[in-house]
Amino acid sequence: MNQLALSDEILMTVDKPARYIGNELNIIKKNLDEVDIRFVICFPDVYEIGMSHLGIQILYDMFNKRKDVYCERVYSPWPDLHKIMKEQEIPLFSLETQKPVKTADFLGITIQYEMCYTNILQILDLSQIPFYARERTGEDPIVIGGGPCVYNPEPLADFFDLFYIGEGETSYDALFDLYKKMKANGKDRSDFLFETSKIPGIYVPSLYEVDYKEDGTIASFQPIREGVPQKIQKQVVMNLSDSVYPTRPLVPFIKATQDRVVLEIQRGCIRGCRFCQAGMIYRPNREKNIDLLKTYAYEMLKNTGHEEISLSSLSSSDYTDLNELVTFLIDNFKQNGVNISLPSLRIDAFSLDVMSKVQDIRKSSLTFAPEAGSQRMRDVINKGLTEEVILDGAKLAFDGGWQKVKLYFMLGLPTETEEDMRAIAELANKIAVRYYEIPKEQRNGKCQITISTSFFVPKPFTPFQWAKMYDRDSYLARAKVVNDAVKAQLNRKSIKYNWHEADVTVLEGILARGDRKIAQALLKVYEKGGIFDAWTEFFDNSRWIEAFEECGIDMDFYTTRERSLDEIFPWDFIDAGVSKEFLAREWNNAMAAKVTPNCRMKCSACGSMRFKGGVCYEDKN
Amino acid sequence: MKIRIKFKKYGVMKFIGHLDIMRYFQKAMRRAEIDIAYSEGFSPHQIMSFAAPLGVGITSDGEYLDIEVNATKSSAESIRALNQTMVEGIEVVSYVKLDDHAKTAMSIVAAADYYVYGKSGSELPYSLDELKVKQKEFYEDKEEILITKKTKKGQKTMDLKRLIYDFSIDEREGKPVFYLKVCTGSTDNVKPELVLEAFYEFLGSMFDASLFQVHRLEVYAADENNGFRPLSEMGEEIA
Numbered sequence: 001m002n003q004l005a006l007s008d009e010i011l012m013t014v015d016k017p018a019r020y021i022g023n024e025l026n027i028i029k030k031n032l033d034e035v036d037i038r039f040v041i042c043f044p045d046v047y048e049i050g051m052s053h054l055g056i057q058i059l060y061d062m063f064n065k066r067k068d069v070y071c072e073r074v075y076s077p078w079p080d081l082h083k084i085m086k087e088q089e090i091p092l093f094s095l096e097t098q099k100p101v102k103t104a105d106f107l108g109i110t111i112q113y114e115m116c117y118t119n120i121l122q123i124l125d126l127s128q129i130p131f132y133a134r135e136r137t138g139e140d141p142i143v144i145g146g147g148p149c150v151y152n153p154e155p156l157a158d159f160f161d162l163f164y165i166g167e168g169e170t171s172y173d174a175l176f177d178l179y180k181k182m183k184a185n186g187k188d189r190s191d192f193l194f195e196t197s198k199i200p201g202i203y204v205p206s207l208y209e210v211d212y213k214e215d216g217t218i219a220s221f222q223p224i225r226e227g228v229p230q231k232i233q234k235q236v237v238m239n240l241s242d243s244v245y246p247t248r249p250l251v252p253f254i255k256a257t258q259d260r261v262v263l264e265i266q267r268g269c270i271r272g273c274r275f276c277q278a279g280m281i282y283r284p285n286r287e288k289n290i291d292l293l294k295t296y297a298y299e300m301l302k303n304t305g306h307e308e309i310s311l312s313s314l315s316s317s318d319y320t321d322l323n324e325l326v327t328f329l330i331d332n333f334k335q336n337g338v339n340i341s342l343p344s345l346r347i348d349a350f351s352l353d354v355m356s357k358v359q360d361i362r363k364s365s366l367t368f369a370p371e372a373g374s375q376r377m378r379d380v381i382n383k384g385l386t387e388e389v390i391l392d393g394a395k396l397a398f399d400g401g402w403q404k405v406k407l408y409f410m411l412g413l414p415t416e417t418e419e420d421m422r423a424i425a426e427l428a429n430k431i432a433v434r435y436y437e438i439p440k441e442q443r444n445g446k447c448q449i450t451i452s453t454s455f456f457v458p459k460p461f462t463p464f465q466w467a468k469m470y471d472r473d474s475y476l477a478r479a480k481v482v483n484d485a486v487k488a489q490l491n492r493k494s495i496k497y498n499w500h501e502a503d504v505t506v507l508e509g510i511l512a513r514g515d516r517k518i519a520q521a522l523l524k525v526y527e528k529g530g531i532f533d534a535w536t537e538f539f540d541n542s543r544w545i546e547a548f549e550e551c552g553i554d555m556d557f558y559t560t561r562e563r564s565l566d567e568i569f570p571w572d573f574i575d576a577g578v579s580k581e582f583l584a585r586e587w588n589n590a591m592a593a594k595v596t597p598n599c600r601m602k603c604s605a606c607g608s609m610r611f612k613g614g615v616c617y618e619d620k621n
Numbered sequence: 622m623k624i625r626i627k628f629k630k631y632g633v634m635k636f637i638g639h640l641d642i643m644r645y646f647q648k649a650m651r652r653a654e655i656d657i658a659y660s661e662g663f664s665p666h667q668i669m670s671f672a673a674p675l676g677v678g679i680t681s682d683g684e685y686l687d688i689e690v691n692a693t694k695s696s697a698e699s700i701r702a703l704n705q706t707m708v709e710g711i712e713v714v715s716y717v718k719l720d721d722h723a724k725t726a727m728s729i730v731a732a733a734d735y736y737v738y739g740k741s742g743s744e745l746p747y748s749l750d751e752l753k754v755k756q757k758e759f760y761e762d763k764e765e766i767l768i769t770k771k772t773k774k775g776q777k778t779m780d781l782k783r784l785i786y787d788f789s790i791d792e793r794e795g796k797p798v799f800y801l802k803v804c805t806g807s808t809d810n811v812k813p814e815l816v817l818e819a820f821y822e823f824l825g826s827m828f829d830a831s832l833f834q835v836h837r838l839e840v841y842a843a844d845e846n847n848g849f850r851p852l853s854e855m856g857e858e859i860a
Contacts, residue, residue, distance in 0.1 A: 004633060008740065009831045012678050017636040025648075025708050253637045253645060305648030305706075336651075337659050337667075360663045 005093035005100075006081075014081045018254045019047035022095035025251040026303065028064040028071070032097060036068040036180050038104040040094045040141070043075055043112070044119035045534065050075040051250065052258035054312060055110055055147065059168050061246035069176055072096035072104070076119045077126060079532060085126050092126035101127040105179065107141040109160075111149035114511035115504060115534035117156060120145075121526040124159065131523060133161045133206060138189050142179075150203075151234075151281055152460040152571040155511050155518035157205035161193060164201055165574055166235030167267075169243050171201045197228045201235035204228070208573070210516055216557055218515065218568040231575045234281065238613040240267060241289040247299040251306070260308035260341065261300040265293060265325065269314035270599035270615055272606075273371070274382045274590050275410065277459035278314055280578050283606060284614030285599060290321040294328055301338060308339040317346040318600075326354050334358070347393035352400050365404030365448075366397050373409060373423030379593040380415055382463075382586075387427065394431045398438060404448045405431060410456040411478040411499070414467040414590060421478055424451060425485035425495075432491035449495045451486065453479060455505040459512050460571040461578060463586030469509045469559040475502035503541040507533075510548075510558040515570040518558075521551040579607035623719040624688050625726060626703075627853045630681045634710030639674040645711070646686060653702040658689040672726035672840050672852060673733060673805050676812070681837035683733075685726045685852045687719070696859040717856030727807075729842040732786055732849050734802035735813040736836045738793065746826065749797050752790050759823045760788045768819050781819055784811045786849070802849075805840065 004011070004021060011017040032038065041059060043050030050056065056073070063071035072094035077085060085092065091100040101107055107127065109120055121131060124143070130136050133143065145153060146164040153163045164171065175196060182192045197204040207228045211219040223230065237243045245264070268285035269278065297309060309329060316322060329340050340358040345351040347366060355364070370390055372378045378385060394405060409424050428449050435447040455475045458467040470478075479499040486497045511518065524547035525533075532538035548555050563569075565584055572580070582605065589596055596604055599615045609616040630642070637645070647667050650657045659665035672685035693699060696716045703713040739745055747755075760766070766781040787802035803811040814830050821828035841849035 002633075008678070008834075011636055012831060017677070018638075018641065021633040021636050023633050023708055023710065025706075027708075251648060253641045255641075255644065302652065305651035307647065307651070337665050339664075 002098045005098040010084055015078060016254055024253060026248045027096060027250060030070040032070065035070040037176055039063055039069055039071045039106040039108060040074050040101050040104040041071055042107060042109045042123055044109055044116045044123050045076050046078055047075040048254060048256045051252045051256040054262050054264060057246045057249045062244045074101055076122060082531065091128050102129050104141045106144055108144045108146065110147040111145050112147050113534060114149060114508045117511060117522055118526045118530040118533050121523060122531045132158050148277065151574060151576060152512065154516050154570040155514040155522065157516050158519040160205060162196060163203040165203055165232050166201050167237050169237040170235040171199050174199045200233050203232045218570060221573050231573055234574060234576045236611050238611055240286045241292050245296060247296055248303045251304045260310050261304055261306045262310055262312050263293060263297055264312045265319050266313045268614065270318055271315055272382055272596055272598060274463040274586055275456060277462050280461050281576050283577050283608040284611055284616045286614040287319060290325055293325060297329060301333065307337060308341055310341040316342060316344045323350065330357055347397060349396060352396055356400060361401040365406050366402050367406045369408040371410050372413060373427050374420045376593055377413060377416060377420040379595050380590050381413060382596055384595060384598065391430060391434055395434045398435045403444060406450045409453045411453045412455045412470055412475055414464060418481055421481040422485040424482050425489060428495050429489045429491050432494045447494050451495060451497045453482060453499045455500060455502060457505055457508045457512055461576045463583050463590055465583060466563045466587050468562050471560060472502040472506055475505060506559055507544055510555055514558055517553060521547040521553055524550055577608040577611060582606040622690050622693060623723055624690055624693060625717050625719050625853065625856050626686050626713060627715040628684050629712045629714060630684055632710040635678055635680045638677045643671060649703060649706055652706040656691045656693065658691050670725050670727050673730045675837060679835045679837060683837055683839035685840055687726050693859060715853045717853060718859050719856045726852050730806045730840055731843040732802055732841040733805040734838045736838060737799040737813050737817060737833050739796055740832055740834050745797060749792050752797055755824055756790050759820050766819060781816060784809055785816055
């Protein structure tokens, strides 16, 4: 057993010491003397969140399949330990060998949401690695970023040596092979970085130069050296069924957010909702083979001992063999006490039937995500869901015995009017009416409808990347319109309304569409004590406002400003598969409230067909 | 059929708390394909109970859980299956069948014994001989050892002497090792640290728990002759 990096005394002081000791079931053990590359992979949030992330489990399994690589993990130390590590200058360590992160060859950080950016700086700081990539030497690990947020890596560009754009399964072998070869030949850091820029999907920010116009927008974005590509191709695994999948995932001792087997059934989504980044960047939609999924389900339950299995995808109802898969899971595992959880299902007769078998109807609630209240607004966002379908689904659910319904909406969408806002309350009311139409003696008291709204944040590589945002007060005013409308209705006592804070929305907007100028402000926020900004109890908006002011950054430039169709965006150097022409076409369709059919109904020539597979070729064998 | 399982907990696993060890064993039962029985109802759970929760930071040679099974393989096979899926720091050492009417370990726990010793790097301010003399004055010679315990309602005076069944000081690698056998269970539960706090106070000193490792040796039930019997001796090997 390894000597732990932290003393017993520290571990007995901090909350949940299990976060820092490693030793979990299915951990990979290797001798550091027998590997060439030590790769520390990081999810920059607390252990319980990070351990729930499928992407890390996939890469951990994949990297460790190589004999010459030892992939270890690290997560953000909770503020209690953060303080102790700073005071005692204890370097951040990996869970597996408990050795300092700074002595690794690579530090790979997955970047899943904007509000974890300050935690990335915490990781670098506690690891005692210089914040800025340009200040690092051959002694420091190569810091590499991946995950959905790297579809606009620019606010973080100064802090990373490399970014990996796209799905991790394709190019890491080439990166490792190159690293080994160049290390053996005694090549230095800058030589290595230059060579990696030729690997598909690898973006080396230090090899590009940005020029700005007087109005602050980008004039040009160019490589500074010959041989560095103009555009970075996002990486996609086209043979998803043949690809690696962790059938022996790590099982933490403390309860993680995902305390269950996660079975990824497909990647991508055919729907094309115009606000949804995942629906665009994971194109084309690719399904996994059903027989393979059945084998995985069996093996993973056996190898983990989990008492629950969940299907993972952006829209499970669109998986072709869903019926067969779900029936298989129920028939084979239900009697062994295994729960089956089915997120992201469309509510219809089939899903209700399935859910009645796997849930306690009296206790569970049904979730609808109409995303917008009025039909016009739903057409703008291309959420192909009509009011009739929603109300029929609710009626079916109420007839089946459900009483609790959750509804998810967004506020602050492009073209939104007060009428659209009020329509959220009205839709909830219509659902309640459907419930109370059931004769009194056949229903069981009141229904409970919960409306939740979040404020829309425009993301790169979506048709809404041109959308302007609103200021904080305007967001809150929108929530008030909904709240007032809910309170004025007949069924108000059956409807509960929750809305999100608006400060974070504004910041997310800045970081999501920010440029390289943002980096200095991020570092200032961290220096003011900003960590765990994704956690309401630690988030402090004033740090951010001050930091932007001190750096002379106009927040409105990134949020409320109108963007023209020909503006060069900070992320335009990435080729994400979907073309800018397609996105602009979809933006115009949105303005005209014109619905675009899904990928199975009709191809809309988004540009992803060139990956030669998935839904684009389903009927073209 | 009722089964009693004994396991050891050591190394870094001492940082995993009682509730998480329960979750760990629930998953381990599935992995080892122990045919454990489930409760009735919409969300059935495994029929499993632990003898005496072990505090975070304490290692043990004698931890117990009772389960109910529909059917079972032999003791040896079951131990092997469980140990094949254990993490480092948890080892199953016995798996015995209990009488159908046996009470759960939890309900019959009466005592547990411990070693408490200084962690590497820590020095005790007393020699072994000094400690032995003082220990006699503190424990052997006294009729009662009164301590005040903070409770939710205020302070409570209690006699520790009747709850300490054995107390001695040995030596290991030149360092003193305290041996304690104390009352354990739901009514009068004594932690070894509590005894040492009182002893150090008697010495005119402060007991700093962070400098000591507590190690549980065994957990006992009361027997008919006012003695104690290890919990694992109450079942039969399955051939």
